[in-house]
Amino acid sequence: MDADTGPRELPLGRLEAFSDGVFAIAITLLVLELGVSADAGDHLLPSILHEWPSYLAYVTSFLTIGTVWLQHSAITGALRAGDTMLYRINLLVLLVTSFLPFPTKLAAQYLGETGPERVAAVFYGLTLLALSLSLTAFVRYAADHPHLVSDRINAEQIEQAVTYAPNFAGYAIGIGISLAFPTTGVLIYLVSAIIRGLPAPTLHRLLRRLRPRR
Amino acid sequence: MDADTGPRELPLGRLEAFSDGVFAIAITLLVLELGVSADAGDHLLPSILHEWPSYLAYVTSFLTIGTVWLQHSAITGALRAGDTMLYRINLLVLLVTSFLPFPTKLAAQYLGETGPERVAAVFYGLTLLALSLSLTAFVRYAADHPHLVSDRINAEQIEQAVTYAPNFAGYAIGIGISLAFPTTGVLIYLVSAIIRGLPAPTLHRLLRRLRPRR
Amino acid sequence: MDADTGPRELPLGRLEAFSDGVFAIAITLLVLELGVSADAGDHLLPSILHEWPSYLAYVTSFLTIGTVWLQHSAITGALRAGDTMLYRINLLVLLVTSFLPFPTKLAAQYLGETGPERVAAVFYGLTLLALSLSLTAFVRYAADHPHLVSDRINAEQIEQAVTYAPNFAGYAIGIGISLAFPTTGVLIYLVSAIIRGLPAPTLHRLLRRLRPRR
Amino acid sequence: MDADTGPRELPLGRLEAFSDGVFAIAITLLVLELGVSADAGDHLLPSILHEWPSYLAYVTSFLTIGTVWLQHSAITGALRAGDTMLYRINLLVLLVTSFLPFPTKLAAQYLGETGPERVAAVFYGLTLLALSLSLTAFVRYAADHPHLVSDRINAEQIEQAVTYAPNFAGYAIGIGISLAFPTTGVLIYLVSAIIRGLPAPTLHRLLRRLRPRR
Numbered sequence: 055m056d057a058d059t060g061p062r063e064l065p066l067g068r069l070e071a072f073s074d075g076v077f078a079i080a081i082t083l084l085v086l087e088l089g090v091s092a093d094a095g096d097h098l099l100p101s102i103l104h105e106w107p108s109y110l111a112y113v114t115s116f117l118t119i120g121t122v123w124l125q126h127s128a129i130t131g132a133l134r135a136g137d138t139m140l141y142r143i144n145l146l147v148l149l150v151t152s153f154l155p156f157p158t159k160l161a162a163q164y165l166g167e168t169g170p171e172r173v174a175a176v177f178y179g180l181t182l183l184a185l186s187l188s189l190t191a192f193v194r195y196a197a198d199h200p201h202l203v204s205d206r207i208n209a210e211q212i213e214q215a216v217t218y219a220p221n222f223a224g225y226a227i228g229i230g231i232s233l234a235f236p237t238t239g240v241l242i243y244l245v246s247a248i249i250r251g252l253p254a255p256t257l258h259r260l261l262r263r264l265r266p267r268r
Numbered sequence: 269m270d271a272d273t274g275p276r277e278l279p280l281g282r283l284e285a286f287s288d289g290v291f292a293i294a295i296t297l298l299v300l301e302l303g304v305s306a307d308a309g310d311h312l313l314p315s316i317l318h319e320w321p322s323y324l325a326y327v328t329s330f331l332t333i334g335t336v337w338l339q340h341s342a343i344t345g346a347l348r349a350g351d352t353m354l355y356r357i358n359l360l361v362l363l364v365t366s367f368l369p370f371p372t373k374l375a376a377q378y379l380g381e382t383g384p385e386r387v388a389a390v391f392y393g394l395t396l397l398a399l400s401l402s403l404t405a406f407v408r409y410a411a412d413h414p415h416l417v418s419d420r421i422n423a424e425q426i427e428q429a430v431t432y433a434p435n436f437a438g439y440a441i442g443i444g445i446s447l448a449f450p451t452t453g454v455l456i457y458l459v460s461a462i463i464r465g466l467p468a469p470t471l472h473r474l475l476r477r478l479r480p481r482r
Numbered sequence: 483m484d485a486d487t488g489p490r491e492l493p494l495g496r497l498e499a500f501s502d503g504v505f506a507i508a509i510t511l512l513v514l515e516l517g518v519s520a521d522a523g524d525h526l527l528p529s530i531l532h533e534w535p536s537y538l539a540y541v542t543s544f545l546t547i548g549t550v551w552l553q554h555s556a557i558t559g560a561l562r563a564g565d566t567m568l569y570r571i572n573l574l575v576l577l578v579t580s581f582l583p584f585p586t587k588l589a590a591q592y593l594g595e596t597g598p599e600r601v602a603a604v605f606y607g608l609t610l611l612a613l614s615l616s617l618t619a620f621v622r623y624a625a626d627h628p629h630l631v632s633d634r635i636n637a638e639q640i641e642q643a644v645t646y647a648p649n650f651a652g653y654a655i656g657i658g659i660s661l662a663f664p665t666t667g668v669l670i671y672l673v674s675a676i677i678r679g680l681p682a683p684t685l686h687r688l689l690r691r692l693r694p695r696r
Numbered sequence: 697m698d699a700d701t702g703p704r705e706l707p708l709g710r711l712e713a714f715s716d717g718v719f720a721i722a723i724t725l726l727v728l729e730l731g732v733s734a735d736a737g738d739h740l741l742p743s744i745l746h747e748w749p750s751y752l753a754y755v756t757s758f759l760t761i762g763t764v765w766l767q768h769s770a771i772t773g774a775l776r777a778g779d780t781m782l783y784r785i786n787l788l789v790l791l792v793t794s795f796l797p798f799p800t801k802l803a804a805q806y807l808g809e810t811g812p813e814r815v816a817a818v819f820y821g822l823t824l825l826a827l828s829l830s831l832t833a834f835v836r837y838a839a840d841h842p843h844l845v846s847d848r849i850n851a852e853q854i855e856q857a858v859t860y861a862p863n864f865a866g867y868a869i870g871i872g873i874s875l876a877f878p879t880t881g882v883l884i885y886l887v888s889a890i891i892r893g894l895p896a897p898t899l900h901r902l903l904r905r906l907r908p909r910r
Contacts, residue, residue, distance in 0.1 A: 064769075064770075064773065065773060067712075068712060068716060068769040068772075068773070069769075070281075070282060070285070071285060071712070071713060071716040072716045072719060072720055072765060072769070074282060074285045074286045074289055074720075075289055075503075075506075075716055075717055075719070075720025075721065075724075076720045076723060076724055077286060077289070078286055078288075078289025078290045078292075078293055078503075078720075079289065079293055079507075079720055079721055079724040079725075080724055080727075081290060081362070081366060082289075082290055082293040082294055082297065082366040083293075083297075083724065083725075083727070083728065084366070085294075085297070085366055085367060085368075085369045085370050086297065086300070086369075086728070088367075088370040089370070089373065090374070094384070095378060095381055095383055095384045096383060096384070098374070098378065098383070098384035098387040098388060099387045102374075102387070102391060112367070113363075116363055116366070117359075117363075120359045120362070120363070123286060124355060124356075124359070127278075127282040127283075127286070128278075130282075131278065131279060131282070141766060142766075142893065145759075145762045145766070145893075148723070148762070149755075149758055149759075149762070152723060152724040152726070152727055152758070153727060153730075153754070154727075155727045155728075156727050156730040156731070159730075159731065160732070160740070160744075164737060164740065167737055169737055169738060169740070170736070170737045170738070170740035173740040173741045173744070174740060177744060251356065251359075284495075284496060284499070285499060288496060288499045288500045288503050289503055289717075291500060291503070292500055292502075292503025292504045292506075292507055293503065293507055293721075295504060295576070295580060296503075296504055296507040296508055296511065296580040297507075297511075298580070299508075299511070299580055299581060299582075299583045299584050300511065300514070300583075302581075302584040303584070303587065304588070308598070309592060309595055309597060309598045310597060310598070312588070312592065312597070312598035312601040312602060313601045316588075316601070316605060326581075327577075330577055330580070331573075331577075334573045334576070334577070337500060338569060338570075338573070341492075341496040341497075341500070342492075344496075345492065345493060345496070465570065465573075498709075498710060498713070499713060502710060502713045502714045502717055503717055505714060505717070506714055506716075506717025506718045506720075506721055507717065507721055509718060509790070509794060510717075510718055510721040510722055510725065510794040511721075511725075512794070513722075513725070513794055513795060513796075513797045513798050514725065514728070514797075516795075516798040517798070517801065518802070522812070523806060523809055523811055523812045524811060524812070526802070526806065526811070526812035526815040526816060527815045530802075530815070530819060540795075541791075544791055544794070545787075545791075548787045548790070548791070551714060552783060552784075552787070555706075555710040555711075555714070556706075558710075559706065559707060559710070679784065679787075
């Protein structure tokens with residue numbers, strides 16, 4: 055609580071516990087939107103199959119939050135402490151995470167309906183992009199404050215984490231395509247989540263082939 | 269974060285915390301589907317009793333998730349570390365777990381309604397089977413990577429865990445019977461959960477009587 | 483995983499984490515049932531006040547789960563380990579806890595409606611009694627297995643815990659009164675929760691005055 | 697469990713875990729109230745924008761709970777133990793926290809509707825004020841029981857925490873203004889949350905300029 059130096063150091067335990075709670079709840083609340091229409095009883099199997107946009111949105115949001123959680127835990131696992139600023143950036147990550155079920159619901163509801171599906175898919179993609187941006191801010195803040203990083207981790211490893219964290223390109227492309235082909239756009243969001251979910255070494259090797267090392 | 273060797277080792281703390289969160293939420297969300305019809309006020313007691321399919325589905329899903337959690341915690345308790353692959357298989361277990369409230373809701377809604385109840389019971393059983401399969405994948409991965417296993421545990425004990433983990437037969441039989449007698453099928457799912465919930469030594473003794481040791 | 487001796491000892495960490503999750507979710511889900519009627523806009527203040535049965539049921543269930551959690555954490559805090567049986571009894575406590583929002587909802591909905599309020603209040607009381615019974619089973623199992631108890635705790639202290647744990651009398655009286663005066667019955671449930679929430683020493687002193695020491 | 701001295705000391709682990717759970721759930725449940733009207737399909741973008749009162753209430757409640765959590769974790773991080781009384785005051789903080797989604801929903805629903813919006817905004821502000829009061833009771837109890845405080849923390853630091861904890865003035869002003877301009881009142885609630893969320897040193901410097909040191 056020194057008022058004169060930089061942000062005060064804080065332990066990571068409760069940041070992790072609180073974040074795990076929000077991630078776990080946001081990822082599980084998504085199922086509440088799944089359901090069949092009230093008159094589905096007469097033809098339940100087709101009604102269940104008819105809900106494919108819900109499943110697509112469900113799996114996309116689940117894997118997005120799941121892989122964000124994977125990265126979040128990888129990052130905090132590399133730190134030895136947080137500070138008041140990192141706590142605040144973390145709240146921002148959680149704000150977007152807990153907002154995600156809303157655009158997910160809209161995508162589930164309107165995909166396949168010619169009029170509103172473009173708006174729903176773009177709104178969904180913008181939220182996913184915001185989530186990716188806030189997570190990147192979290193990673194960069196940690197990477198830029200080496201005194202927060204555990205001694206076991208060296209600079210190159212943090213750089214690796216920073217390198218593979220953003221998948222903005224995927225969301226930018228997905229949002230662009232959503233304007234014309236909303237379902238395809240959402241599929242690109244799904245692929246973006248899966249790519250982020252690949253183990254870092256695998257992804258790092260893929261990236262090394264695609265572009266020269268920074 | 270070595271890019272050259274196998275999957276990187278990761279601590280288990282956050283995997284456990286995040287999984288506990290998802291299990292706890294999925295198991296508690298089930299209650300949201302319980303309710304009586306809007307005009308139940310005139311005859312509340314019969315209305316409450318009339319909801320028996322909801323209670324059957326509620327208890328079945330609760331005990332299924334509860335015993336999956338029991339096994340999950342037994343397994344992670346036997347490990348000294350995880351790795352990036354185990355984290356990903358764990359996400360798969362959680363994906364199916366958090367999906368379970370949806371087929372549970374359908375079973376609660378349609379059991380006892382001649383038309384759709386078969387579809388609902390089979391869909392429910394398939395999801396339970398998928399949960400069992402994903403949990404088995406989790407156990408097997410751990411058992412196949414002895415360097416992840418705590419020194420206090422020996423090979424035979426892990427084998428025990430692998431032996432009692434699957435109850436695919438129960439679900440296969442339950443799904444088959446659901447095609448003709450949906451409520452009986454769901455009762456078999458419930459019994460399968462209870463059997464999985466038996467303490468390992470008890471179950472192991474039962475299994476030893478039924479079949480020769482592998 | 484010894485198949486020959488009694489139930490295997492297990493660490494308490496995940497039992498506590500999972501239970502905390504279920505308690506926290508059940509206690510927080512209760513708010514989802516709060517709301518005003520759709521046409522409340524013209525007279526919002528009276529509409530908010532008109533929901534008093536909801537607030538009564540909300541506070542009663544909140545304080546019941548809250549004080550059950552207080553006792554649960556006091557008990558596990560006195561233990562040095564759990565075993566497979568304690569884990570299963572704990573699942574029973576959680577099953578009733580996560581079921582509680584359903585009778586709470588019915589009480590909130592029907593208190594003040596002459597016909598169904600008796601059924602709602604009795605059903606609510608029976609669930610609260612079941613919760614109290616399951617928690618007592620949890621305490622007694624721990625007290626009867628001294629090898630699970632921390633060395634820092636002596637026998638008399640566990641006996642204290644067992645002494646103050648049950649408030650069956652409160653629920654029995656409350657259920658009886660609910661048959662004639664449902665709202666009064668629910669108020670007795672609320673008082674029972676508050677009494678359980680009193681610090682153990684305070685309550686112990688009160689009890690010592692009321693009856694001879696066992 | 698000494699029945700003769702003051703409140704018994706308790707470890708903080710489960711208080712933190714349970715509180716993190718309730719905070720995480722309350723903060724995430726808020727999203728369930730977000731949605732567009734059933735006939736929004738024809739004009740989805742205006743429908744999404746039309747929900748601005750929902751977003752305002754969502755962000756206000758999210759940041760309020762988030763900053764309450766920040767302070768709560770700062771306080772428990774400064775303690776070495778709790779006691780039975782602190783546990784009970786903590787339950788009070790959680791009771792108000794888990795109640796917050798209800799007035800948030802009313803604010804989201806009625807802001808912009810001339811008749812009921814004043815009632816909704818005042819009810820919302822009163823709940824936020826109650827949350828601030830209960831958190832202050834939590835801080836003061838800790839500050840008044842130095843034996844609970846970690847050796848690493850000195851008296852001045854606790855006083856700092858007590859100094860910056862209350863933002864009653866903000867809520868009092870916001871509630872007053874809500875009587876005439878409800879939306880402005882809610883904006884003041886939002887600003888109050890943001891001010892509480894500022895790092896303690898920053899806020900402390902701001903406060904030092906505004907008034908003499910106590």
